[in-house]
Amino acid sequence: MIARTVMVAIMLLLALALQTTVFVVLPTGWFRPDLMLLIAVAFALTDGQLPGVRIGFAAGLLTDMLVALTPAGIASLVYAGVGYAVGGIRPYLAATSASAPLIIAFGSGIVGTATYGTIALLLGDERLTATMLLQVVSAVAFYNVVLAVPVFALVRRLAARFPLTGGTADEPVF
Amino acid sequence: MYQRRRTRLVLIAVTIVALILVTLDVRAGDSGMVHRARGLATAVLQPVQDGIAVIARPVIETMAGASSFFAVRRENEQLRQQVEILAERRRTVTDLERENQELRRLLLMQDRGAYDVVAARAVIIAPSSFEWTITIDVGSDDGVERDMPVVNGDGLVGRVVQVTPRASRVLLAIDPSFFAAARTARTGQIGPIEGRGGDPMIFRPLDPSSDIATGDEIVTSSYQGGVFPGGIPIGLVADAGQMDARLVREITVRPFVDFTRLHHVLVVLSSPVEPIPPLVGTPGFDFRAPDVPRFHDDTLNDDPISPDEDEDGETAETTSGVSATGASAGGGATPTLMTSAASG
Numbered sequence: 001m002i003a004r005t006v007m008v009a010i011m012l013l014l015a016l017a018l019q020t021t022v023f024v025v026l027p028t029g030w031f032r033p034d035l036m037l038l039i040a041v042a043f044a045l046t047d048g049q050l051p052g053v054r055i056g057f058a059a060g061l062l063t064d065m066l067v068a069l070t071p072a073g074i075a076s077l078v079y080a081g082v083g084y085a086v087g088g089i090r091p092y093l094a095a096t097s098a099s100a101p102l103i104i105a106f107g108s109g110i111v112g113t114a115t116y117g118t119i120a121l122l123l124g125d126e127r128l129t130a131t132m133l134l135q136v137v138s139a140v141a142f143y144n145v146v147l148a149v150p151v152f153a154l155v156r157r158l159a160a161r162f163p164l165t166g167g168t169a170d171e172p173v174f
Numbered sequence: 175m176y177q178r179r180r181t182r183l184v185l186i187a188v189t190i191v192a193l194i195l196v197t198l199d200v201r202a203g204d205s206g207m208v209h210r211a212r213g214l215a216t217a218v219l220q221p222v223q224d225g226i227a228v229i230a231r232p233v234i235e236t237m238a239g240a241s242s243f244f245a246v247r248r249e250n251e252q253l254r255q256q257v258e259i260l261a262e263r264r265r266t267v268t269d270l271e272r273e274n275q276e277l278r279r280l281l282l283m284q285d286r287g288a289y290d291v292v293a294a295r296a297v298i299i300a301p302s303s304f305e306w307t308i309t310i311d312v313g314s315d316d317g318v319e320r321d322m323p324v325v326n327g328d329g330l331v332g333r334v335v336q337v338t339p340r341a342s343r344v345l346l347a348i349d350p351s352f353f354a355a356a357r358t359a360r361t362g363q364i365g366p367i368e369g370r371g372g373d374p375m376i377f378r379p380l381d382p383s384s385d386i387a388t389g390d391e392i393v394t395s396s397y398q399g400g401v402f403p404g405g406i407p408i409g410l411v412a413d414a415g416q417m418d419a420r421l422v423r424e425i426t427v428r429p430f431v432d433f434t435r436l437h438h439v440l441v442v443l444s445s446p447v448e449p450i451p452p453l454v455g456t457p458g459f460d461f462r463a464p465d466v467p468r469f470h471d472d473t474l475n476d477d478p479i480s481p482d483e484d485e486d487g488e489t490a491e492t493t494s495g496v497s498a499t500g501a502s503a504g505g506g507a508t509p510t511l512m513t514s515a516a517s518g
Contacts, residue, residue, distance in 0.1 A: 013222070020298035020309075021227035031303050031372060050181045057188040063301045064195065065215035068336050068343045069351060070305060072208045073195030080188045084181070117304055123200060127350030128304065132371045136303045 004162035008043075008055060011158070015039050016062050031136060033143030034113065035151070036063050040079045041108045042148075042155035044086040045093075045101060047164055052083030069127070070120045078119070082112045105148035109141035204336075213338045216309055220341045223298045224311065290443040292316045294324075296436040297341070306349035306371065308332075308436060313340045316441075321401050323394075323442040329407035329430040330354070330394060331439050342441070346433055347408065348375065354402055358384075358411075359391040367392060367408060367427060374412055375427040382423035388414050392427050403442065 015035045023032040036059040044052025060079035064072040086108055093100045117133045199208040294310035312318050314337050324331040324344050332352060336343035345352055348369040356367040356377055363386060365379040377392055390411040396404035413426035 013219075016219070016301060017223050017226040019301045021223050023299075034303070036301065050177065050184060053181060053185050053188060057192070060192070062215075065212050066219070066298075067300050067302045067305050068212065068307050069345070069349070070302060071196050072199040072212065073192040073197075075302070076195065077189060077192035080185065080192070084185050087181075113303070116302075120304065123196065125304075127371075129350070132304075132350065132373075135372060140303055 004164075007158055007162050008058070011039065011155075012036070012055075012059055012062055015059075016066070020066060031139030031143070033147050034109065034140045035147065036060070036075075037079055037082065037108065037112045037140075038105060038144050038147060038151050039155065040083045041086050041104060042152045043159070044083040045090055045104060045152065046156050046159045047087075048090060049084055049087030051164065052087035053080045054083075056080040056083030070116075070125060071123050074116055074119050074123075078112055078116045081115070082108050085111075101152045102145055102148050105144045105152075106141050109144035110137055113137045113140045209336075213336065216336070216341050216343065217338045220297055220309060220311065224295075227297060290317075291325075291440040292318065292443055294342075294439050294441055296344075296439055306346040306352075306369065306433070307335070308344050308346060310342050310344055310439060310441070311340065312441060313338045313342050315339045317443050318342050318441050319443075323402045323406070324439050325406055325442065326431060326436065326439045328432070329409070330402070331431055331433075331436065333401060334441065344439070347429060347431070348372070348433055354408075355395040356392050356408055357395040357404075358386055359393050361385050361390075364395050375409060375429055377411070377425040377427045378422060379425065382417040382421055386411060386414050386425060388412065390414075 019032065019035045023035075037056075040052060040056035040059045043055045056079035057076050060074075060076035063075040063079070067075075086104055089104070093104075114133065114137045117128055117136065121128045121133070195208060198206055202208065292312050294312040294316075296308045297311050298309045300307045310324070318334060318337055320334055320337055322334045324333060330347050332344045332346040332349070334342050335345040346369070347354070348371060350369055350371050352369040354367050355364065357364040358379075361384065363379045363381060363384040365377055367375055367377040369375050379386060388411050392408045392411065394402040394404055394406040394408060396402065407430050409427040409429040409431075411425055412428040415423050415425045417423045
């Protein structure tokens with residue numbers, strides 16, 4: 001239980017570090033993949049709704065703490081919601097399907113980013129325009145699909161190494 | 175069944191927490207608990223991210239450099255052509271420098287190029303694609319304050335929006351909320367410039383019919399006590415645009431700074447530019463207004479030009495009596511001109 005919690009925390013911190021340091025030097029302009037959202041989606045797809053909500057909330061909270069202009073709490077709300085939705089879709093997907101994770105990564109990138117931008121817009125973030133929203137949503141969805149295969153593979157391996165129901169009877173934190 | 179109910183309860187709980195966070199942040203603004211928590215998170219995570227950046231960046235930049243081999247060859251040819259052009263321009267620049275020094279002496283302008291700066295490294299960028307900010311490794315311990323300008327060797331980078339003791343967050347000039355006073359370097363047309371995210375910046379000259387062409391340089395302007403010192407390069411006009419039906423002209427500006435390659439920047443520690451004091455009263459300033467015909471108020475309703483008054487010695491004496499000291503009283507066309515020149 002503790003090992004899994006530590007593993008998830010380390011993974012989120014590393015993902016945040018990658019998101020804020022490495023991706024900027026990639027030839028992708030300012031638009032980058034949303035690795036935090038992708039990890040929440042991967043855990044939701046692997047372990048279900050509850051881990052999806054919890055890890056989505058944690059990933060969103062970390063993101064909220066490192067933005068300066070958008071109100072805090074939006075990413076927490078959206079990522080937890082996306083984790084819940086993807087976890088809800090999971091029982092209807094074939095476990096061996098290769099295309100399903102890619103479609104989920106694309107769809108969650110669109111829905112998550114568009115919801116985040118729309119809520120920010122509704123809360124008075126006047127910087128955002130419809131054109132910009134479209135650009136960011138498209139870019140994030142595309143890059144998330146590119147990263148989906150390695151991220152999902154890594155999460156599946158880690159989830160198998162640190163399963164939800166381990167040697168203890170208690171349920172894990174994540 | 176129990177699992178599903180528990181999941182819903184957790185979802186409701188995190189939704190409530192998130193909404194509380196949003197509410198606290200929106201209502202309290204920069205002085206609230208959430209703002210302090212963000213500052214703390216920045217301060218705690220900055221060393222970790224700094225270490226990862228130091229390790230990862232050289233590797234990835236080498237990979238990116240290898241992939242751009244073919245572009246380098248073409249760029250080499252372009253640079254050779256530019257060297258030839260610049261060699262010719264050098265002679266012109268020498269002459270312009272001499273002229274610049276001469277004009278500065280004539281106008282008794284203070285040289286405002288010497289600012290206190292502190293060097294910083296760009297450590298991390300915002301995790302959100304909706305936000306164009308970076309975090310730098312200097313803070314209030316180094317004298318950094320909110321709203322201080324940030325520049326690098328290419329030009330304007332942005333301004334400081336959040337300060338912690340050892341780190342600060344910088345709003346980049348391309349962020350849609352960025353706004354600065356600017357002018358064209360060639361003609362001096364002033365107006366606001368603003369960022370538009372991933373797209374080029376937009377400059378709106380106050381005079382939409384002004385002479386601005388593609389390739390003109392846009393620099394910061396310090397008019398109206400703006401936060402930026404004047405003359406910091408911002409970018410080149412990519413599209414001069416046309417005046418639209420709203421009588422607004424939007425000029426597309428491509429910034430000099432490559433915002434995806436920010437490594438080292440300078441924070442300008444000087445306080446926002448003070449309005450330039452009027453030339454009148456400056457020691458050594460011996461301006462004398464030229465003789466301009468002037469009429470008494472009681473003659474305004476009469477025929478304004480009469481041969482008698484033109485030859486009247488009293489009128490001429492009054493006009494020549496408008497000295498530099500009396501310029502601020504708005505005594506005529508010339509003092510007004512001097513006032514505007516001094517404040518520009």
